[in-house]
Amino acid sequence: MSSEDFLLTNFNAAQLRSNCATCSLRELCLPVGLNDQEIQILGKVVSQQKKIRRGGYLYRASTNFQALYAVKRGSLKTCILEEDGRQQITGFHMTGDLLGLDAISNESHICDAIALENSELCEIPFSKLEEISRIIPTFMHHFHKIMSREIVRDHSLMLLLGGMKAEERLASFLLNISSRLAIRGYSESSFNLRMTREEIGSYLGLKLETVSRAFSKLQSEAIISVNYKHIEIHDLERLKLKMGNASCTT
Amino acid sequence: MSSEDFLLTNFNAAQLRSNCATCSLRELCLPVGLNDQEIQILGKVVSQQKKIRRGGYLYRASTNFQALYAVKRGSLKTCILEEDGRQQITGFHMTGDLLGLDAISNESHICDAIALENSELCEIPFSKLEEISRIIPTFMHHFHKIMSREIVRDHSLMLLLGGMKAEERLASFLLNISSRLAIRGYSESSFNLRMTREEIGSYLGLKLETVSRAFSKLQSEAIISVNYKHIEIHDLERLKLKMGNASCTT
DNA sequence: CGCCTTTTTGATAGCCGTCAAATTTCGTGG
DNA sequence: CCACGAAATTTGACGGCTATCAAAAAGGCG
Numbered sequence: 001m002s003s004e005d006f007l008l009t010n011f012n013a014a015q016l017r018s019n020c021a022t023c024s025l026r027e028l029c030l031p032v033g034l035n036d037q038e039i040q041i042l043g044k045v046v047s048q049q050k051k052i053r054r055g056g057y058l059y060r061a062s063t064n065f066q067a068l069y070a071v072k073r074g075s076l077k078t079c080i081l082e083e084d085g086r087q088q089i090t091g092f093h094m095t096g097d098l099l100g101l102d103a104i105s106n107e108s109h110i111c112d113a114i115a116l117e118n119s120e121l122c123e124i125p126f127s128k129l130e131e132i133s134r135i136i137p138t139f140m141h142h143f144h145k146i147m148s149r150e151i152v153r154d155h156s157l158m159l160l161l162g163g164m165k166a167e168e169r170l171a172s173f174l175l176n177i178s179s180r181l182a183i184r185g186y187s188e189s190s191f192n193l194r195m196t197r198e199e200i201g202s203y204l205g206l207k208l209e210t211v212s213r214a215f216s217k218l219q220s221e222a223i224i225s226v227n228y229k230h231i232e233i234h235d236l237e238r239l240k241l242k243m244g245n246a247s248c249t250t
Numbered sequence: 251m252s253s254e255d256f257l258l259t260n261f262n263a264a265q266l267r268s269n270c271a272t273c274s275l276r277e278l279c280l281p282v283g284l285n286d287q288e289i290q291i292l293g294k295v296v297s298q299q300k301k302i303r304r305g306g307y308l309y310r311a312s313t314n315f316q317a318l319y320a321v322k323r324g325s326l327k328t329c330i331l332e333e334d335g336r337q338q339i340t341g342f343h344m345t346g347d348l349l350g351l352d353a354i355s356n357e358s359h360i361c362d363a364i365a366l367e368n369s370e371l372c373e374i375p376f377s378k379l380e381e382i383s384r385i386i387p388t389f390m391h392h393f394h395k396i397m398s399r400e401i402v403r404d405h406s407l408m409l410l411l412g413g414m415k416a417e418e419r420l421a422s423f424l425l426n427i428s429s430r431l432a433i434r435g436y437s438e439s440s441f442n443l444r445m446t447r448e449e450i451g452s453y454l455g456l457k458l459e460t461v462s463r464a465f466s467k468l469q470s471e472a473i474i475s476v477n478y479k480h481i482e483i484h485d486l487e488r489l490k491l492k493m494g495n496a497s498c499t500t
Numbered sequence: 501c502g503c504c505t506t507t508t509t510g511a512t513a514g515c516c517g518t519c520a521a522a523t524t525t526c527g528t529g530g
Numbered sequence: 531c532c533a534c535g536a537a538a539t540t541t542g543a544c545g546g547c548t549a550t551c552a553a554a555a556a557g558g559c560g
Binding site for chain 1: 537538539540541
Binding site for chain 2: 080082084086088090101102103104105106110111130133134137140141144145146147148149150151152154155157158159161162163202204205244
């Protein structure tokens with residue numbers, strides 16, 4: 001049986017649980033732009049939800065790379081930690097986001113992926129993803145776009161880390177979270193952060209005290225309200241002015 | 251004629267000039283890991299050398315994306331510039347490096363690519379690259395690894411920008427250049443930089459004066475010698491100690 | 501050969517990191 | 531359900547690193 005036949009054959013009922021066709025994240029996740037038949041094919045290689053409790057690891061650096069993961073529910077952080085103890089968070093990931101793209105190059109993970117809250121993930125074996133790519137050109141092209149988008153996202157963060165001041169970085173961060181929540185149908189102006197000040201600082205290249213001070217500053221200017229992890233954005237326009245500019249896509 | 255037939259058919263002699271099979275960069279560039287026949291196929295879609303004079307643009311931000319480029323000779327920088335004038339160099343590219351991966355996501359370039367010296371580039375139409383990917387699974391996998399490596403490279407830079415001090419950043423930068431030159435068969439300890447202090451600063455998130463001071467500091471410690479653009483590394487080990495650590499791959 | 505760019509070095513100011521302590525929240529176990 | 535302890539957050543004071551402004555010297559391109 002060729003791999004193509006394999007992909008076109010139905011699995012048994014038990015394995016059909018995670019069905020991309022009926023998933024509420026169709027429009028955010030890997031299936032974007034595929035037609036119904038193509039989504040069927042994709043759905044067959046996506047395995048059942050993997051549950052990770054808050055603080056648990058989805059994968060660890062230096063472990064073998066086998067699959068990409070899509071966030072079905074919850075949120076995660078990915079972080080690199082250096083031998084000398086230096087650590088940096090490279091991204092916060094919410095529903096529909098794809099994790100593990102950095103592991104393709106060495107066939108082993110280079111960062112840890114840790115759940116910020118109890119989460120569920122869909123597992124996509126990478127070899128199967130490449131098989132589908134050969135069968136469905138649309139899918140291959142879309143996957144290339146997703147990888148490219150990750151590069152663009154990283155470049156935005158490099159711009160932030162390379163040139164912005166603390167307050168600009170935080171404004172940029174809040175606008176990024178806000179727009180991503182909006183895309184997912186949540187409020188863009190009222191939300192709870194899932195990460196600590198220290199994690200935000202690690203992501204933005206700042207110390208946690210500086211992050212806290214920047215929050216206080218924005219609050220004192222009546223642009224936002226901060227109550228521990230709960231954020232209210234009162235003036236989106238003025239918040240945008242806080243960063244000279246900067247892409248808040250993704 | 252199907253696209254596959256098209257790829258397997260010979261072009262006329264005039265278009266065969268840039269032949270991957272006989273290129274000295276075979277082991278550094280896209281053909282890595284391909285067999286002879288596969289390299290033949292690739293060679294047929296890679297068009298003749300494109301020459302860019304020092305200071306000239308290979309492509310500009312917001313222009314239409316059609317092709318990836320491989321550096322055949324010379325070197326380039328890629329930089330994003332924001333509406334408010336903020337600018338950041340996202341990478342320096344030498345022979346064998348692939349440019350344009352960030353443009354796939356939007357089908358338009360998001361950065362400028364400018365030659366640091368007179369350079370030659372090979373052009374690979376992206377649609378053709380995806381066609382080859384369908385025909386040669388090895389090639390598709392290799393291409394995915396290249397994109398992933400770009401993400402890993404960006405994460406290294408994020409780590410640098412997020413946490414390192416000026417001297418650590420410069421040490422990291424010099425070691426990166428050194429190792430890349432070594433891979434290409436040049437001296438790892440004696441070389442000429444192609445970029446200005448300002449460009450190095452833009453890449454490292456520092457002002458040009460700070461870069462200059464960091465050079466002077468390393469020289470005063472007898473770790474390197476600096477004579478304008480000419481650098482001699484006297485003590486590679488101590489230079490490595492200067493950055494607490496950090497990946498200097500790529 | 502001459503002008504313009506690049507580089508170096510100095511002085512000063514401002515932002516952020518560091519250390520410290522108080523307050524609140526959250527998780528765990530009784 | 532409540533209570534306790536650990537973790538997270540906020541705020542203040544101070545110091546260090548880097549940006550900024552300025553000027554001189556060296557190099558490179560036409």
